[in-house]
Amino acid sequence: MIDQRIFEDLQTKIDEETTVRDLHEIVQTLARKVKPVLDDAAVEIIAQKQEVLRLKAVADQHPFYKYNGLWTRELQNLVASIELCAWLGGLQEYKGPSSASFMTIEDVGKFLEIPVNLKEQDAFHLTIEEYLLALIALVEELVSIVLSDRPRSPVKITDDVEQSRLAVNSVTLGDYERPLQIGNFIKDLFAGFQLLNLKNDILRKRSDGIKYNVKKVEDVVYDLSLRGLIPKSETAA
Amino acid sequence: MGTKRSWEGQAVVNMTSNGSAGPTISIFENFRDGLDEHHDRRERIIKASRDITALSKKIIFALQRVRTTNQPIPPKIAQENDTRLEQIQKLFASVTPDLTSINAWRYQRQISGGIQEYIEAISFDHYLRTETLITHAEVAARLPGILVTEEDYLMGLFDLTGEMMRFAVTALSSGNTTPTDAAKAGILLDLRAVRARCEALSVPGRHRSFMYKDLFKKTEVMQNSVEKVERAAYGILVRGSERPSGWTPDLSGPMEVETR
Numbered sequence: 359m360i361d362q363r364i365f366e367d368l369q370t371k372i373d374e375e376t377t378v379r380d381l382h383e384i385v386q387t388l389a390r391k392v393k394p395v396l397d398d399a400a401v402e403i404i405a406q407k408q409e410v411l412r413l414k415a416v417a418d419q420h421p422f423y424k425y426n427g428l429w430t431r432e433l434q435n436l437v438a439s440i441e442l443c444a445w446l447g448g449l450q451e452y453k454g455p456s457s458a459s460f461m462t463i464e465d466v467g468k469f470l471e472i473p474v475n476l477k478e479q480d481a482f483h484l485t486i487e488e489y490l491l492a493l494i495a496l497v498e499e500l501v502s503i504v505l506s507d508r509p510r511s512p513v514k515i516t517d518d519v520e521q522s523r524l525a526v527n528s529v530t531l532g533d534y535e536r537p538l539q540i541g542n543f544i545k546d547l548f549a550g551f552q553l554l555n556l557k558n559d560i561l562r563k564r565s566d567g568i569k570y571n572v573k574k575v576e577d578v579v580y581d582l583s584l585r586g587l588i589p590k591s592e593t594a595a
Numbered sequence: 596m597g598t599k600r601s602w603e604g605q606a607v608v609n610m611t612s613n614g615s616a617g618p619t620i621s622i623f624e625n626f627r628d629g630l631d632e633h634h635d636r637r638e639r640i641i642k643a644s645r646d647i648t649a650l651s652k653k654i655i656f657a658l659q660r661v662r663t664t665n666q667p668i669p670p671k672i673a674q675e676n677d678t679r680l681e682q683i684q685k686l687f688a689s690v691t692p693d694l695t696s697i698n699a700w701r702y703q704r705q706i707s708g709g710i711q712e713y714i715e716a717i718s719f720d721h722y723l724r725t726e727t728l729i730t731h732a733e734v735a736a737r738l739p740g741i742l743v744t745e746e747d748y749l750m751g752l753f754d755l756t757g758e759m760m761r762f763a764v765t766a767l768s769s770g771n772t773t774p775t776d777a778a779k780a781g782i783l784l785d786l787r788a789v790r791a792r793c794e795a796l797s798v799p800g801r802h803r804s805f806m807y808k809d810l811f812k813k814t815e816v817m818q819n820s821v822e823k824v825e826r827a828a829y830g831i832l833v834r835g836s837e838r839p840s841g842w843t844p845d846l847s848g849p850m851e852v853e854t855r
Contacts, residue, residue: 422700424703480700555630
């Protein structure tokens with residue numbers, strides 16, 4: 359009655375989650391790294407795609423929602439990695455015609471070669487909820503990039519010497535436009551999430567965190583703009 | 596195309612402050628429609644499940660007033676219950692469209708409570724009339740278009756043993772059944788058989804977290820039910836003659852808790 363193969367494949371999938379986690383670390387350092395790293399991440403992600411297709415092959419033989427809970431976390435993590443890689447400039451060839459600054463659910467589906475948001479057909483797919491939870495994970499990931507890019511304690515920097523150190527840091531650590539850019543992106547997504555009528559479920563709990571993340575990034579942007587570290591054209595908004 | 600960025604992350608085209616809110620908003624409006632549809636459907640199913648549970652409980656209460664087994668249900672009780680069963684059928688029919696294809700498993704947990712209570716009711720009715728267990732196929736045949744899982748069927752049977760226990764104890768204490776009869780051919784024998792069969796079932800440990808979650812708890816409750824009948828039979832047989840007429844065994848033990 360119970361097909362053992364599905365569980366074997368799921369175990370493999372769980373083991374692979376570790377790989378996806380490692381990937382997160384690679385992707386995290388991307389912010390201040392260069393294209394080769396991004397390419398490495400893309401290679402890892404494309405390798406994961408094969409695993410998803412293997413899971414799909416087995417899962418398709420069973421009612422989708424009967425076992426969905428077993429792989430949903432891993433799939434969300436993978437989609438979050440895909441989104442992060444794409445946001446940082448990778449995987450651009452998979453971005454669809456949408457003018458959104460992130461990969462749409464359709465883009466992700468096309469990339470992974472799996473259907474998305476199936477309403478009638480009982481088959482393996484990426485659900486709206488999984489996709490939205492992955493976007494929330496993307497927000498969290500981007501915010502941690504902002505915070506790790508930030509000079510240790512910008513609030514304490516008062517004199518010109520420190521100011522110049524900061525300027526040096528901006529060259530070595532990263533540019534100060536990025537927090538602003540990330541801030542704008544997160545605000546954009548936050549506006550989107552506010553359109554949803556969420557019930558008291560996981561999506562609600564997780565999406566509630568976005569507004570704190572918006573604030574965190576705004577604090578950084580404020581610190582930076584206060585010290586004239588953001589080019590005028592960018593702060594005009 | 597979307598906002599272009601250099602590899603260092605700078606926006607090549609100026610990042611939005613208000614301009615590109617457009618695509619995000621319309622994307623999320625689509626998601627909102629999808630999620631609303633899901634929540635509405637989910638709530639309809641939960642509501643139907645609750646109503647089905649309430650009606651099933653009433654059927655069970657009515658059946659506890661029956662005094663005989665292996666005979667048709669007395670007309671008055673049968674009539675009452677037929678009305679309730681009709682209402683239940685309508686409730687199931689009302690959510691059948693919400694539970695087709697991919698949605699059968701999506702909302703299984705939401706309808707499961709109602710299905711289990713319904714199985715408890717019709718299996719009790721079935722047992723009283725025929726002294727046999729209703730089969731999974733017979734249950735499924737009564738619910739066209741509804742997914743009846745083996746798990747729900749089994750959980751319904753566990754609850755049935757609780758009802759059989761109550762029925763047996765009442766029958767024994769009212770003097771309609773002698774303890775010896777019950778143990779030799781009647782309800783106690785059947786209870787023991789169900790218990791033995793259920794105890795023989797095994798779910799591999801690593802699956803227990805997501806299938807047959809209630810199995811262990813329900814097995815315990817069932818074991819207690821069987822033992823209560825055994826104790827009641829013993830008590831009546833050994834000391835029955837010393838009791839005033841109208842005496843019933845004490846059922847206020849700690850183990851009557853149902854798990855749902």
